[in-house]
Amino acid sequence: EIVLTQSPGTLSLSPGERVSLSCRASQSISSRYIAWYQQKPGQAPRLLIYDASNRATGIPDRFSGSGSGTDFTLTISRLEPEDLGIFYCQHYSGPPPWTFGQGTRVEMK
């Protein structure tokens, strides 16, 4: 089973700041099969990024994904107040289980 470790655990930031969230895998992820989700309180998760760097439909271009192998990053270029929530990475490489990281909480100062 591939273990995904996200860091940091929590970020407290101001609007307009640049944010980088890390997702590190216990083994190499083939074909860059990493997705990023945002979950706001009381809501289902929303897909932001798939295949490590492709934005899902309707996702603003301030969200971007990068990385390969075992290290992946979600970047928010200019934080907006509505970007608060918990961000999860997930792999879907090879046979299941398709595990999630433990999440990074983004809070507004």
Added chain:
Amino acid sequence: QVHLVQSGGGLVKPGGSLRLSCEASGFIFSDYYMTWFRQAPGKGLEWLSYISGGGDTVYYSDSVKGRFTVSRDNAKKSLYLQMNSLRVEDTALYYCARSNPARIWGQGTMVTVSS
């Protein structure tokens, strides 16, 4: 509009059973494999199960294998999760979703396992 509407959650005693349903609309249901996830209170997301579009291939996480069964009825555009031998640690909000990575999610249904 693409939608997944869930039903079937509730309170059940340890060892009991429950069946969750997920009804799809707005897309050709049989074209997509479907996924179940869950989220324990205050915890992160957990992938549970996958079923192919035709229903002939299924996968489960180790945490539910042998106790939960995923199925689908493409004529009814519906996905199911039969949960048996429920444990306290199965208490969670259960989500159905289209494919994985999941672009479309149900609203979630709460399952509480408690005596």
